[in-house]
Amino acid sequence: MKKVWFLGLGLSLALAGCSDSGSDKEKKDEAASSEENQDVAGDLMDFYLNLTTTVNGVDIDLNGYEEAMAGEEPPTGDELTTLKDSAAASAKASAEAVEGMEIPESLGDQKEAVESFKSTLAESYNMKAEALATEGETDLTAADEKLNEAENQIKDILDEAGLVSSSLISDING
Template sequence: MKKLLLPFMLFALVFAAACSNNGETNTSNENATNSGDSEETTTSETDVKSALLDFQMNLISTVNKNDSPIYAFESAKVAEEKPSDEELAKMKSEAEDAAMQVAEDVRGVEVPAELETYQSDIETALEDLAKSYETRAANLSDEAEAAYEESDAQFASFEEKMGTVYKDAGLTAPSFAADLVD
């Protein structure tokens, strides 16, 4: 009987150790699965943040591509050596055309798929930006230091709406005004 007792105890010990390791493996697998979900969420958040920053750079590039005549006209009005009336009229016409082109380009900007959660908010903000440029085009003034209150209010609305998107995504709201001025 002693001969059978030793192998039986050894078998029981190995069996108990195997069962104990299997439980640890299952717990490890569950932890790996849970951390995988956490990593996926983090990656998704990172993708959204990255897409939002890429979108911002694309939007700035889109606007800055055609808005130079607007700022050239505004600068010419306050320059020490003002251009002739004919030159100023030509610059004003170019500024109006540029503002309308910017509005059209802004409406053509596509919201990336990674930002579909914020798509409606972004599109509403983009419409405010486009309207801001259209309003500016319609109200360009020959007066130095002219105020564009309606256009500025629409731009502020755009910045506020985009700021909310950035904050919701866990980012600091940017100042588009600083980036969109040549």
């Protein structure tokens, strides 16, 4: 009887040891997954901050034009022509800067969404450049709608990564 009891005790301890090692493996997998998500979120935030900083470095004249046009007395004549030319060049440079941004490989599943966002944002700047290059009144409505689309895309991407979403429009026009 003692032999059966010892055998039962030994089997119980062996089973308990096996189940603990399984839970340790699960804990390690969860920790690795959590660390990977933090890396993705960090790389995504670095990309976003780098993008906004880069764009802010080249869209100064575009922001100046939009601010001047929203003022109480918008410029006219030669001053307007000069502002439009500078803004068009600034918008084109902004589109090129966005297109040139490298998307981190570590973004994995989100890389495609970030590529789509990047494309939408660049398209918005290209639309502004084209509108500013035309003669007559400049209508940036369609380009601004495209910019709003890009803002919604990046908000979704940041939310999905567990990051606090930011206002792209404020970040690049601020």
